[in-house]
Amino acid sequence: MDRRQRYREQTRDEAKRIALEQLAEAGPGGISVNAIAKRMGVTGPALYRYFANRDALLTDLIEDAYNDLADTMQAAVVHRAGSATQMRALATAMRAWAIAQPHRYLLLFGTPVPGYEAPIETLAAAHRSMTAVLATVGEDREPANRRSTLYRQLGAWGEKMQTGELTPKQLHWGITVWTRLHGVISLEVTGQFTLTGVDPELVFKAEVESLVAWGERG
Amino acid sequence: MDRRQRYREQTRDEAKRIALEQLAEAGPGGISVNAIAKRMGVTGPALYRYFANRDALLTDLIEDAYNDLADTMQAAVVHRAGSATQMRALATAMRAWAIAQPHRYLLLFGTPVPGYEAPIETLAAAHRSMTAVLATVGEDREPANRRSTLYRQLGAWGEKMQTGELTPKQLHWGITVWTRLHGVISLEVTGQFTLTGVDPELVFKAEVESLVAWGERG
């Protein structure tokens, strides 16, 4: 990494940092290349040497967020023993990440930014997230030999993901964990609980315990 | 309703209709007052006689969507007997509505449009949606007399909503139904299942059956 390249990285990072602030303040639509440049002390068109266009900047933000979330989830489950413990750690970490930066969570799971197509780079991050989820899966005490369409698709997915010895039932459980945690978190970060007066954290914790109880049944 | 007012309604409706097309094509950011006006055969500023500004137009779209979804859910559970049947009908209707117009579902539950604050008018719609969900709740065979914080908050919410004789446990179940259905639907409409090759409909149906089974246990 020579000098020029390092400087280039710094400029890109600073632009992204400011973009994240704008994102938090005014949503994805509030991110303006022009305004970022102004705050960096350069003119608007200068930034186009660093990002092909506004969409490219957004794509970078999304990729970073994917990786950051995957890191967080992975770190939460590693060095922990027992699927119940791992489940609680994973769930807590995931929600904490989302609550700390709702706009970033919504960048990943909210309204998709138009023109964005998940690039191959995010595949690795998605894979790491899912691996973290699958670490919380308990053992399959009575492997189902039912061969439904869903189980066949799950089997194919498992092979593609190289998940080792996990049964379709376990993979299905992983997806269920994912959808249920996301269900609560998503409604919380979009503010859908505020009208009810019910504390979303308590709802979330109850959902996690329900998952733990179900998981311990095998 | 005199002539002028009727004409005014028509103009507003046409503008909203075109806005929905733009929404489907390019997301919320793709909605342009100017472009709508041009397609209607008038100049840009003319539309500002009908909507105070772009945000007001978006707010109208959101309100309409809220009401439409509430109508759909309400219609799904009414004239049906048995909580399991009602649950399946509600879930199917909710998902069908979301899949048929993902952009509209995301207008409600995706990234919130900045500057939008849920007006009182949507309260009624939210209430009707929740009532539909609560219709699928089975009886509470052993009412918990546990007095946790969550149950106290649920109780207060129930009184505010005038839900009649529903116990906190039943209200909690209603919220759980809501978050779990939303969890799967939300990930489906944002395209998060596509990489897995697993059919979201099958995942959704499995989740519904899991809810039905849990509900029948009381």
Added chain:
DNA sequence: TACAAGTGTTAGAGCTTCTAACGAAAGCTT
């Protein structure tokens, strides 16, 4: 018939993304 209300127009300020052309600085090669 006269007046008021409603609806449309053009002009324009101020913002945006993004391209084109130009000048200056930094690094590499001979």
Added chain:
DNA sequence: AAGCTTTCGTTAGAAGCTCTAACACTTGTA
């Protein structure tokens, strides 16, 4: 060291956007 190439920043400008102001025309009412 001299010269060439790559990189980076500038200004100018096209084309779009939201939204306001001022003006004209049509419609409904007193």
